[in-house]
Amino acid sequence: MASQKKVAETPAPAATRPSILPIDASPVQELGREADLKAFRDMLLIRRFEEKSGQLYGMGLIGGFCHLYIGQEAVVVGMQLAMREGDQVITGYRDHGHMLACGMDPRGVMAELTGRRGGYSKGKGGSMHMFSREKHFYGGHGIVGAQVSLGTGLAFANKYRANGNVSLTYFGDGAANQGQVYESFNMAALWKLPVVYIIENNRYAMGTSVQRASAQVDLSKRGASFNIPGELVDGMDVRAVKAAADRVLEYCRSGEGPYILEMKTYRYRGHSMSDPAKYRTREEVEKVRVESDPIEQSRARILANGWADEEALKKMDAEVRKIVNEAAEFATYDPEPDASELYTDILR
Amino acid sequence: MPTQVLMPALSPTMEKGNLSKWVKQEGEKVKAGDVIAEIETDKATMEVEAVDEGTLGKILVPAGTADVAVNTPIAVIVADGEDASAAATPAQQNKAAQSAPPAAAPATAETPKAAPSAVANPPQPTAQPVPEFGDDAQEDVELVTMTVREALRDAMAEEMRRDPDIFVMGEEVAEYQGAYKVTQGLLQEFGASRVVDTPITEHGFAGLGVGAALAGLKPIVEFMTFNFAMQAIDQIINSAAKTLYMSGGQMGCSIVFRGPNGPAARVGAQHSQDYSAWYSHIPGLKVVAPYTAADAKGLLKSAIRDPNPVIFLENEILYGQSFQVPKVDDYVVPIGKARIARPGTDVTLVAWSMGMTYALKAAEQLAEQGIEAEVIDLRTLRPMDTETIVASVKKTGRCVVVEECWPQSGVASEIATRIMENAFDWLDAPVARVSGKDVPMPYAANLEKLALPTVDEVVQAARAVAYR
Numbered sequence A: 001m002a003s004q005k006k007v008a009e010t011p012a013p014a015a016t017r018p019s020i021l022p023i024d025a026s027p028v029q030e031l032g033r034e035a036d037l038k039a040f041r042d043m044l045l046i047r048r049f050e051e052k053s054g055q056l057y058g059m060g061l062i063g064g065f066c067h068l069y070i071g072q073e074a075v076v077v078g079m080q081l082a083m084r085e086g087d088q089v090i091t092g093y094r095d096h097g098h099m100l101a102c103g104m105d106p107r108g109v110m111a112e113l114t115g116r117r118g119g120y121s122k123g124k125g126g127s128m129h130m131f132s133r134e135k136h137f138y139g140g141h142g143i144v145g146a147q148v149s150l151g152t153g154l155a156f157a158n159k160y161r162a163n164g165n166v167s168l169t170y171f172g173d174g175a176a177n178q179g180q181v182y183e184s185f186n187m188a189a190l191w192k193l194p195v196v197y198i199i200e201n202n203r204y205a206m207g208t209s210v211q212r213a214s215a216q217v218d219l220s221k222r223g224a225s226f227n228i229p230g231e232l233v234d235g236m237d238v239r240a241v242k243a244a245a246d247r248v249l250e251y252c253r254s255g256e257g258p259y260i261l262e263m264k265t266y267r268y269r270g271h272s273m274s275d276p277a278k279y280r281t282r283e284e285v286e287k288v289r290v291e292s293d294p295i296e297q298s299r300a301r302i303l304a305n306g307w308a309d310e311e312a313l314k315k316m317d318a319e320v321r322k323i324v325n326e327a328a329e330f331a332t333y334d335p336e337p338d339a340s341e342l343y344t345d346i347l348r
Numbered sequence B: 001m002p003t004q005v006l007m008p009a010l011s012p013t014m015e016k017g018n019l020s021k022w023v024k025q026e027g028e029k030v031k032a033g034d035v036i037a038e039i040e041t042d043k044a045t046m047e048v049e050a051v052d053e054g055t056l057g058k059i060l061v062p063a064g065t066a067d068v069a070v071n072t073p074i075a076v077i078v079a080d081g082e083d084a085s086a087a088a089t090p091a092q093q094n095k096a097a098q099s100a101p102p103a104a105a106p107a108t109a110e111t112p113k114a115a116p117s118a119v120a121n122p123p124q125p126t127a128q129p130v131p132e133f134g135d136d137a138q139e140d141v142e143l144v145t146m147t148v149r150e151a152l153r154d155a156m157a158e159e160m161r162r163d164p165d166i167f168v169m170g171e172e173v174a175e176y177q178g179a180y181k182v183t184q185g186l187l188q189e190f191g192a193s194r195v196v197d198t199p200i201t202e203h204g205f206a207g208l209g210v211g212a213a214l215a216g217l218k219p220i221v222e223f224m225t226f227n228f229a230m231q232a233i234d235q236i237i238n239s240a241a242k243t244l245y246m247s248g249g250q251m252g253c254s255i256v257f258r259g260p261n262g263p264a265a266r267v268g269a270q271h272s273q274d275y276s277a278w279y280s281h282i283p284g285l286k287v288v289a290p291y292t293a294a295d296a297k298g299l300l301k302s303a304i305r306d307p308n309p310v311i312f313l314e315n316e317i318l319y320g321q322s323f324q325v326p327k328v329d330d331y332v333v334p335i336g337k338a339r340i341a342r343p344g345t346d347v348t349l350v351a352w353s354m355g356m357t358y359a360l361k362a363a364e365q366l367a368e369q370g371i372e373a374e375v376i377d378l379r380t381l382r383p384m385d386t387e388t389i390v391a392s393v394k395k396t397g398r399c400v401v402v403e404e405c406w407p408q409s410g411v412a413s414e415i416a417t418r419i420m421e422n423a424f425d426w427l428d429a430p431v432a433r434v435s436g437k438d439v440p441m442p443y444a445a446n447l448e449k450l451a452l453p454t455v456d457e458v459v460q461a462a463r464a465v466a467y468r
């Protein structure tokens, strides 16, 4: 179960797996027509949604911080394909993709970005702080690392209730250096809590590369002193993510305790909206985009397998754009929250 | 349909920027997400990405153009077989931008990562007339205009040149030049051993800083913002503030914890809080919160030299504001002394840091209404300059305290108590306070405005205590 280097059951043709990331671990399993098409569409929705968010920010409709998920789509979509109803998701401030993957309404997410009453937090939370009890999405947290303890607590509740659910706790490579992460690891292992720690290693925490911040750059080993198994996953390949998720969710669900998945991924955009971008070269960004874009990989595979033709994918893109445009329209014209909301929801 | 590419904003307050470079040329194919151009302001650069697939049909604004207004069409992307000229009129594609409802259009928020140049709704500090550095400066000294950001940087650089035991540590302070560019240039001048980038581990590096200070070094620990110092507050209070006492005076620590404090703009509840009252509560700490650039410089130099732990509360919105700073070799402002920022006779307004912007604007408006307010810039919250406050209140008989923190157990309640203890018989009205509203900071633009103090609230409070 915890074997780190499993050979792919169905080795993918080399041409469709052009990852430039230093991966030698993730087994890949073909998804099949239906799941591959769904993954493609879900990733596309996140991509288009985030592009639109960037535009709305540029127009002054979104303020403050706005952290886009572009480039990392395969991580959350692949995990989501393996989840079952009841499993919880929690993450940091780069959360738009997670919410869309959880099935939250793009209109409600976009309206929260613009601070309107139809937003998931009635406009009071903003880009970094949204939640949905219905979709088991627990936020949306602004303090780097805080969601790791919270996610461990969700797992504690799962075990307490013996409900068989797993907590999917996402955090960044930068967050992986926070002390509370290790306090949580220890408790999770000690009490065998059903939690998957998903480290979205996009190589940078703001302007600091993993190499400049981490003594152990193989973040999948960060659970070693707590006996938490971990593995590296090609987070640009939705099939690899799904395959890892299938195994690991089963492991956690069966009461074996926590597991770490380090997703090798990349953020194309700046950390937040304005970013001096001096810490990496344009060539580096371009190389990832060209060689291992998760959506392009997926598109090429779908076409190669004949699961859909160009025309059908174009149509899908148009549908996704329509959803996103409607969300933006809603988020633009929905009124701001009523002034009385200033004093609501403080206590109940 | 041809798509226009509009000049984007790096922040909601950005009005124009420079189009530095076209990465794609007319006639080149582009995919959604391709970088097509680069724009820049004085503080950041941004890549403009194509939002649609097609061909870069026409470049409307050539590379090298300065001051391009936000939302100006800069290029046209055409789908296969389309003609670029069809999109030459800024028609449909611009619709969303132009018809954005008023609620969002004048969002005056400042993006956190760009240089602060505007504020949520508080007023801009008065440009020139206020005596910016009060009693501390000699009359004949030359003044230079500089931003608070530059003043802070200069203070650190000057002290680091003077004393090799001083080092700076924090997230993004070195290579990135500071998340808010306060440590700009320090890495280049002092090298990586004295300007240290840390991992995101506030509790750890705050404790490490205290340990280094116990060993005799003089750390300046930058918190990206004080919101993140909550991760570290145990080390600040239990280790930094109490060790001198617990060791019977043997082991003090000379350390500065600094960074932006207080509400920023549109960043929501977890990134927008004023910690003035929190640190002001703690024996064993000194707490400084300057408003002007001169005070920022002079007080930071004092803080670095102080043998005690000093909490140095800056303000993101003030970083980009310019003030006059005396040009002297060693400009130092003593900790623990307030400054009369504006003399007056009818009511005393006490404020510090960002609160000063409300107080000074209110004083101007009150003067127009025939009420002469005396504005005290507290500058240091602990030890508090009770004497200056009390002397003023004995003159005016009335006092309004302006603070951005929450009202309960806030700094204003402490000031009110001290006035009651020391000047009760001189009071002609109860002390009033204008505080941040008693709620977590909301994100929505309209609610955020309501949550913050306003100039009008200060004016109303002053008139109420003056019974006018």
Ligand SMILES: Cc1ncc(C[n+]2csc(CCOP(=O)(O)OP(=O)(O)O)c2C)c(N)n1
Residues within 6 Å of the ligand: A094, A142, A143, A144, A145, A171, A172, A173, A174, A175, A176, A200, A202, A204, A205, A206, A271, B171, B200, B202, B224, B228, B231
């Ligand atoms: C405790 C804390 N410290 C600092 C910050 C400021 N900050 C926000 S995001 C970030 C970088 C985090 O990087 P990483 O964990 O790699 O996630 P990514 O942004 O790459 O998704 C920092 C330093 C914060 N929000 N909270």
Ligand SMILES: [Mg+2]
Residues within 6 Å of the ligand: A172, A173, A174, A200, A201, A202, A203, A204, A205, A206
């Ligand atoms: Mg990262």
